[in-house]
Every structure is written in structure tokens, then in C-alpha cells.
Amino acid sequence: MTRKEIFINSAFTDNAVWKQILGICSSLAVTNLMMNSLIMGLGVTFALALSCLTVSIIREYTPRSVRMIAQTLIMAAYVIMVDIMLKAFLPDVSKQLGPYVGLIITNCILMGRLEAFASKNPPLDSVIDGIGAGLGYTMVLLVISFVRELFGFGTLFGFKIFGSWWTNWSIMVMAPSAFFLLALLIWFVNNKYYKVV
Amino acid sequence: MENKTSFFDKPVWPVLFVLILSLIFVGILAVMYRASEPRIERQQREVYEKTILSLVADSLASRIGGEAAALQTDYPNSFKQYISLMDEDSFARKAYEVRFNDELIAYVFDVGGKGLWGTMRALVATSLDLQTLLGLNVYSQSETPGLGGRIEEDWFTSQFKGKPILEKTSPIVFVMVPEGQEKIEPKELRQITGATITSRAVVDMVRDELAEIAKSRSQEAK
Numbered sequence: 001m002t003r004k005e006i007f008i009n010s011a012f013t014d015n016a017v018w019k020q021i022l023g024i025c026s027s028l029a030v031t032n033l034m035m036n037s038l039i040m041g042l043g044v045t046f047a048l049a050l051s052c053l054t055v056s057i058i059r060e061y062t063p064r065s066v067r068m069i070a071q072t073l074i075m076a077a078y079v080i081m082v083d084i085m086l087k088a089f090l091p092d093v094s095k096q097l098g099p100y101v102g103l104i105i106t107n108c109i110l111m112g113r114l115e116a117f118a119s120k121n122p123p124l125d126s127v128i129d130g131i132g133a134g135l136g137y138t139m140v141l142l143v144i145s146f147v148r149e150l151f152g153f154g155t156l157f158g159f160k161i162f163g164s165w166w167t168n169w170s171i172m173v174m175a176p177s178a179f180f181l182l183a184l185l186i187w188f189v190n191n192k193y194y195k196v197v
Numbered sequence: 198m199e200n201k202t203s204f205f206d207k208p209v210w211p212v213l214f215v216l217i218l219s220l221i222f223v224g225i226l227a228v229m230y231r232a233s234e235p236r237i238e239r240q241q242r243e244v245y246e247k248t249i250l251s252l253v254a255d256s257l258a259s260r261i262g263g264e265a266a267a268l269q270t271d272y273p274n275s276f277k278q279y280i281s282l283m284d285e286d287s288f289a290r291k292a293y294e295v296r297f298n299d300e301l302i303a304y305v306f307d308v309g310g311k312g313l314w315g316t317m318r319a320l321v322a323t324s325l326d327l328q329t330l331l332g333l334n335v336y337s338q339s340e341t342p343g344l345g346g347r348i349e350e351d352w353f354t355s356q357f358k359g360k361p362i363l364e365k366t367s368p369i370v371f372v373m374v375p376e377g378q379e380k381i382e383p384k385e386l387r388q389i390t391g392a393t394i395t396s397r398a399v400v401d402m403v404r405d406e407l408a409e410i411a412k413s414r415s416q417e418a419k
Contacts, residue, residue, distance in 0.1 A: 058218075063205070070214070077222035087237050091240050
């Protein structure tokens, strides 16, 4: 596979959310505002790319018996770095995301990419794969949060879109709407692009 | 015959590997954490003190004869000049006193209570007799974002401004009215649609904490 194919593959064809059904928990939790989704997506992309790089570099020396421990350790370290940086430089965003940044560690996308790709492939390919998976995930978050924020608050990225005539749909702010929208998205994409003949 | 197994195949290698990896990453994290700690602390204190200032800005501005917004822009100086932390034993909790020209004009209390999902903390500014609220700001909560989480929003907290909250030392009972209601009686408060429990919890927290403060003060006076 060329590097372009690796990227396309991990971002679209094998998209973490709609194809692998990973990272669902955070897709439901942080998608009520587009800003939160964007920051969360970038946080995952950043942590994932760096973890992929590290795991790939040390893959020759990693004993099979402790590879999971090593991967979790590396992931956790990068996620905590993201958390510290958000706290120090973007305190408002950090407050809004609350515990979700820390929960990137348990995001299956990271573990999945590290185990399935980075631990078997050279560093540069792994980074591209990581960035692809991260951006694919970000894209899904943004699509869901676009609908939720628009109908739930009448805003996009905090800017007013609908005037005062608009009545906010409380359901869009609450968890159920995320389930509906995510399910609809997965159904739509799978029906359109992955049809089993 | 010489044993040709490489060092990486020996049983001790996995142990060493994890040890080395942990040391490296824990080291990096420790350095990062230490380096950003003062910055994070400073920011948190700044937000906290600015909140206190905003609660009493109107009362202060009317005495000084300036504008409330001017106090905010003059932040570190205006805070030091007018507001000071009180002794722990004066109210048995974190409390600030607001002074203008050595005249005491208001108290600000750091209060806490139970919300729907967890504890919440708020800053409450009151008049000297503790009977009237001057301002309220919920600065820490874990309520549902978009529903209960809206207790941080301005339209909700600003309605507490100027409300009588106690009669002597017993808390006033408020009637909760819908969010959009325009006209509002002194003993009514607008509650957040879809967050009845959280809205109530904020009111209860403020009332109960202030009643307790007032009671302990009246006992001391006796």
C-alpha cells in the first residue's frame, strides 16, 4: 500500500466509527457542541499519531508478552500531555471537556490502531495511519455535532445561526439524540458504500 | 557450544523493557507537569478572583462612582484594593469581605451543595445582614451539559441579584416559575426547563448555607 492509500484506508474505507464501530462512547458524549468535538478530535489525532510513532519505533524491541502494557503506557502518557497542555493554554475548553480528555486513554481507536497497524509497520506509515484514523474520527464527531448544536442551541461553533424565533430542541442536547444520529449515520454510510451484494 | 540466544530473548528483558519505558514517560510527564503547574494555578486563581469581583462590582461601583466594567479591567489592583480573605473562624468557611474606604459593604461566601450528579460550588455575595443576595455564580458543577449545566449561565444567576433570601435566620421559600416568564415576583425564581432538580438544588444550596451562616452568627452575638 502506498502512503496515500494508507491514509484513505484508515480515514474513510476503514473509518474507526462507521466501519469499525470504535470510539462510540466519546462520539456520544462530546458531540453536543462543535467546538468540543473539534478539540476532542484533534486531541485524539495528536495522541494517536504520537503513540503510533513511538510504538512503531520500539516495535523491534518490544517483547510480545508485555506489548499491551507498553502500548497503554505510551498512550496514557501522550493523553496526559494533551490534558496538561489544554489546562495550561486553553483553560475554558479544558473545563468544558472535563473528564473526556482523560478518557481518550480508553478510546478503543487508539488501542486498535496501535495493535493492528503501528506494532507491525514502519514509523512514517504508522504516523500517517494514526493521523488518518484520528481525522476520520474527528470528521464523524463534527458531522454529528453540527446537527446537534444547530438544532439544540441554534448556533454553530458558538455563533448564532437561527434568530430568536428558534425554539431549542432539548432532545438534541441530551444523550438520546446522539444515539439516533450516530445510528442514522452508520446506517446511511454502510447502506450506501458497503453494500453486500 | 556457546549459547547464542540474544539478550532480547532472555526472560529478564520484558521486565527491563517495561521498567525503562515507565521511567522515560513518567520522567517526561513529571517535568511537564511541574513546568505548567504555576501557570495552571495562576489561571485558576485569576478566574476565581475575577468572579468574586464581578459579583460585587455593581455595589462597589455605585460607591466609587465609576463603572462596574472599569473594575473588571483593572483586575489585579481592584481586587487587592477592595476585597480581602477573612479568617477561617469568622464564618467557619471561606469568606471574603468587601471594603470601600474602610467601610464594610458586603460579604462573599464560598458555598457548596449537592446537585443532580455531583457536588457543586458557588460564590455568593450578600449584604452585611445576610438578608439580601447581591450576586451568585456557580463556578464548579458536574450537571448535564446543556440542561443542568446552564446554571452557570448569566440569565439564571443574574436573577438572584437583589433577591431577599433570609428572613432573620430562616430561609425564604421560593416559587419556581417557567424559564421564559417575563414578570417575576420577589419570591419567585425562574427555573431551567428540563433541569428541575438542578435548579432547585442551586436555590437550596444558597438558602441552606446562608441560613447556617446566619444562625451561627446570631448565636455568637448572644
